[in-house]
Amino acid sequence: MSDGRAFQDGYPEDVAHCYGCGRLNEAGIQLKSYWDGDETVARYTPRPEHTAIPGYVYGGLVASLIDCHGTGSAAAAGSRVAGVDEASEPLLRYVTASLQVDYLAPTPMGVELEVRGVIEQVKGRKVVVEETVSAGDAVVARGRVVAVQMPQTMTPAEGPVETRLR
Ligand SMILES: CCCCCCCCCCCC(=O)SCCNC(=O)CCNC(=O)[C@H](O)C(C)(C)COP(=O)(O)OP(=O)(O)OC[C@H]1O[C@@H](n2cnc3c(N)ncnc32)[C@H](O)[C@@H]1OP(=O)(O)O
Numbered sequence: 001m002s003d004g005r006a007f008q009d010g011y012p013e014d015v016a017h018c019y020g021c022g023r024l025n026e027a028g029i030q031l032k033s034y035w036d037g038d039e040t041v042a043r044y045t046p047r048p049e050h051t052a053i054p055g056y057v058y059g060g061l062v063a064s065l066i067d068c069h070g071t072g073s074a075a076a077a078g079s080r081v082a083g084v085d086e087a088s089e090p091l092l093r094y095v096t097a098s099l100q101v102d103y104l105a106p107t108p109m110g111v112e113l114e115v116r117g118v119i120e121q122v123k124g125r126k127v128v129v130e131e132t133v134s135a136g137d138a139v140v141a142r143g144r145v146v147a148v149q150m151p152q153t154m155t156p157a158e159g160p161v162e163t164r165l166r
Pocket residue numbers: 010011012015016018020021067068071075090091092093094095096097098123124125126146148149150151154
């Protein structure tokens with residue numbers, strides 16, 4: 001957001017438990033995404049449990065980074081187009097409709113990964129984000145997220161998070 005906070009820092013508490021980007025999910029990735037000019041950026045260093053084969057990152061983790069950077073970027077871009085005041089109003093809520101990932105090169109462990117997003121389209125309730133994941137100078141994955149505003153029917157379950165998951 002424009003005040004230096006990550007997009008995900010502005011997610012209301014009832015939707016801040018996502019494994020990839022929820023700041024309240026202590027076991028999760030807690031990805032943080034920001035504007036960088038007209039693009040968006042997030043950085044994350046995978047943990048040992050994110051291993052595929054020793055020395056290389058699990059592809060599902062790479063997909064999670066693309067997924068949550070995509071929905072975060074969609075929330076920021078869609079809200080901006082809708083005239084939401086990022087400083088005082090919650091961002092619009094987006095979920096993933098489509099997640100495409102191409103793995104271009106093995107992703108090394110022990111390196112901070114950079115996820116970049118380009119907003120390809122904002123149309124009605126839909127935002128399309130094109131993304132890359134880089135390890136140093138190497139682009140290791142490309143992705144594309146179609147995010148759609150959360151339907152009114154997709155309301156967060158109530159009660160302690162542990163019981164909501166059953
Ligand atoms: C700040 C707080 C943050 C709060 C949010 C914080 C949570 C973080 C979430 C992290 C990411 C996740 O894991 S989210 C969890 C995984 N995702 C889900 O569970 C979503 C499950 N799917 C659904 O609920 C639904 O299918 C939706 C909402 C995605 C779409 O259904 P809908 O609402 O009926 O949408 P609909 O009108 O048909 O379509 C709207 C537009 O999107 C397009 N569209 C719809 N589905 C697709 C698709 N699979 N692939 C391509 N395009 C699609 C349509 O063509 C149309 O484009 P056009 O004709 O207008 O051009």
